[in-house]
Amino acid sequence: MDNARPFAGIEVVEFGQFIAVPFCAQILAEGGAHVIKVESVEGDPVRQLAPLAPGESRHFISRNRGKHSLPLDLHHPSAARIVERLLARADVVLTNFRPGLAAELGLDWPTLAPRHPRAAGCRTGCRRAVRTRSPTTCAR
Helix, strand or coil: CCCCCCCCCCEEEEECCCCHHHHHHHHHHHCCCEEEEEECCCCCHHHHCCEEECCEEHHHHHHHCCCEEEECCCCCCCHHHHHHHHHHHCCEEEECCCCCHHHHHCCCHHHHHHHCCCCEEEEEECCEEEECCCCCEEEC
């Protein structure tokens, strides 16, 4: 392992916006992980907060540097096939959907874990983060 790039070779798929998940993925990217940020076709809402240029804001740039962005309508029928291909390569899956949306999209841990047993996942919401590889709370 290269101490300067401790996460080199790690594949991360991020379904996040605002602060917690983008910051986590940013740290992984800065450590050498390959991070794909899946965002809505309209873009992460943070892109519009005091924009510096169309679709770019200081907050968005600071939390998303070093990532590859993939605009995708997760409700579109063919999106599931694209997401499945991304997840098949993922070592880490990060989400912070509103309550119920992950299950609706088939991206909740009980649905993902059997199909992608090598992936570790983390979801945030309701002021807590839950490590989803086991039922243990990882942060409060």
